[in-house]
Amino acid sequence: MEIRSYSPEDIENIHSVIQRSVRAACAYYKADQIDAWASALDDKQMLHNRLAKSDVKIAVSNGGRTLGVASLxxxxxxxxxxxxxxxxxxxxxxxxxxxxxxxxxxxRINFLETEASVIAFSFFKGKGFKQIRSQHKLVQEISLNYPHLLADAP
Known part of the structure; x- marks a missing residue:
């Protein structure tokens, strides 16, 4: 597996990873919540614009398959x-x-913070993130619970 930076040609694969990941969260969210979450990230141009403002890392298999994405x-x-x-x-x-x-x-960023999904909460907690508050956000007019997490940067 290789971790590399984002390029605009990656948008289709990143979009697919995000959509599949959100849809797989069905055990943790109701159908209307999943639909709202997925549709909020469905516009590829908006997604590209969001990624272009970030430091983006992409995990790619040896065979070239996009496995994951993270943006800071x-x-x-x-x-x-x-x-x-x-x-x-x-x-x-x-x-x-x-x-x-x-x-x-x-x-020289001293801390990392994120609004994690319920499905990602245990991953981040295991990596040293601490919940500083629980919050509900309206996404496409549907309420979603996002634990707000914080960790010291290494």
Whole structure:
């Protein structure tokens, strides 16, 4: 597996990873919540614009398959973090987070924060993130629970 930076040609594969990852969260969310979450990330141009403002790391298999994506904003916010459902719990997320932490260190970012999905909460907690509050956000007029997490950058 290789971790590399984003290029605009990656948008189709990243979009697919995000959509599959969101749809696989069905055990943790209601159908209307999943639909709202997925549709909020469905516009590829908007997604590209969002990624273009971030330090983006992409996990790619030796065969060229996109396995996951993570993006870090300049203020330490881990904005997007998605892994293919069949690659979760197989070190893809850990490798992505390690690269994001290296970027944070290089850019003198002292902490990382994220609004994690319920499905990602245990992953981030296991990586040293602490919940600072629980919050509900309206996404496409549907309420979603996002634990707000914070960790010191390495």
């Amino acid at each position: 904003l300049n203020d330490g916010v881990l904005d997007l973090f998605y892994v293919e459902p069949d690659c979760q719990r197989k070190e893809v997320g850990s490798r992505l987070l390690l690269e994001i932490e290296k970027s944070a260190l290089t850019n």
